[in-house]
Amino acid sequence: MKKKLLRILSMVFVITMLTGLLSGCGNGDDNKGGGGSSTGKEVTVSLLVPKDFEEEVNYALKSFKEIHPEITVEVVVSSGYGDSIPSELSTLAAGKNLPDVTMGTENFGYILSQGLAYPLDNLYAADPDKENSLQAGIANYTYDGHLYALPYRVQFNGIIVNLDLIQTQNLDEPDYDWSIDEFIDLAKKATDNQHSGINIVESTDDTHALQTKLMGGMMDAPYQMYGYNMDTHQFDFTSGAWTKAQEYIKELQSVPGLVSDELKEWDKRNNGIADAYDNKFGGSADAFKAGKVLFGNHNTWETHWISKGVNFEWDVYPVPTADGVEERIQTHVDYVMMTTAVTEEKAQAAYELVKFFSYSEEGCLARMKYVEENSETATIYTPASSDPEVLKAYEDSDAIKDGMKYMLETISEDPEMIFIADVNKLVPNFWNDVNDYLDQTKEQIKNGGDAHALAQDLQNKVNAAAIDTWETFEKKLESNLEKFYESHPYEKK
Secondary structure (H helix, E strand, O other): OHHHHHHHHHHHHHHHHHHHHHHOOOOHHHOOOOOOOOOOOOEEEEEEEOHHHHHHHHHHHHHHHHHOOOEEEEEEEOOOOHHHHHHHHHHHHHOOOOOOEEEEOOOHHHHHHOOOEOOOHHHHHOOOOHHHEOHHHHHHOEEOOEEOOEEEEEEEOOEEEEHHHHHHOOOOOOOOOOEHHHHHHHHHHHOOOOOEEEOOOOOOOOOOOHHHHHHHOOOOOOEOHHHEEOOOOEEOOOOOHHHHHHHHHHHHHHOOOOEOOHHHHHHHHOOOOOOHHHHHHOOOOOOOOOOOEEEEOOOHHHHHHHHHHOOOOEEEEOOOEOOOOOOOEEEEEEEEEEEOOOOHHHHHHHHHHHHHHHOOHHHHHHHHHHHHHOOOOOOOOOOOEOOHHHHHHHHHOOOOOHHHHHHHHHHHHOHHHEEEOOHHHHOOOHHHHHHHHHHHHHHHHHOOOOHHHHHHHHHHHHHHHHHHHHHHHHHHHHHHHHHHHHHOHHHOO
């Protein structure tokens, strides 16, 4: 109880300080328009959208036009998906064709280093609806006291649980606040000559590998993905979480047949004879989809194909945590932003648009309605808003799994319950600073080296690079902000 009270008090303090800081940059009287009201002036705002968002965005913009008939939105479709937005913005900036607003999923740190993001301090501070924003997302996109983007949507790291198999295997259904030991134990108990505990543990993307998830589940605040500390800008590889996560993976892999997809690798190593996987699962094309695997190492952005591809009851659970570690929800927060192409005449209109796609009731409900009406093709959308009506609609939706509702409610009620699972998006060169040394260390471990003995050297090398990266980044931030105020003097209060 004492720990919970301290967390709540800490949350109140953080939000109060953040709101005060932003309010100190300006006040509502200094801004044209405000909140959800009409700006009153005819204006055109250009919006760059990833190609897979085009239909959803155009659908939602019908509601935006009803609220803001004076704002015309020109939609420009990106040549790629959300992860390509940073490089496309850089190209457009070079050709002096920057859009006014865009949304993306990756590499926001790069966008900032290029000086392409418009500081939202005054606009956000003047908005009477700002308390409806997801505070954890606002904190993520605040750098050196300046807010550069709004949260666009939320996604969660998770574990897919086959609830039907829980029943048929006579296993105890875990609570959402579950432990890594429970997870390991259930995976073992579910494994027999026809079933496996989990489908995948390895990944070519370290961000989403099970080892990375479990490492996060063993770390208390302030540590985030891969042991990164957002305050010190350094990594922790020596506390034991990094090495213990590797041990958990080896423990799972040591049980014959527990990791279903590794049976395919066994077949490849044995002259390509596909016997082990087919023999166990009766020739099933995909054992997980066929309901023969207890856990799926998948995340909420994958729930669309899971909904269409399986015929068993399932749920999305948060990543489990170690005993004694307080549960934090492993969260990704995508961004919507104004670019430095926005002029004083367009500033309020552009903000109304980013707010619409971020935390406004109308915008969030419109996008949820789109998903409902296009359930066969649309990806499930989790809003980055704490608006009461939005949260109620999400809670009432039959299309949303209970575990997802639990996770959104948890981080909305208490921003301290968020674990930043996409630090690589917020910090430039994140994986570049890690991977060179990490790859060398992995090779040493593969050749018999002890992970515990190698952790300190890895940490020293990675942190030297990370500190240098952040120092260089902060200098760019300061320089870019000065240039922004030179071209946008009305924003400097």
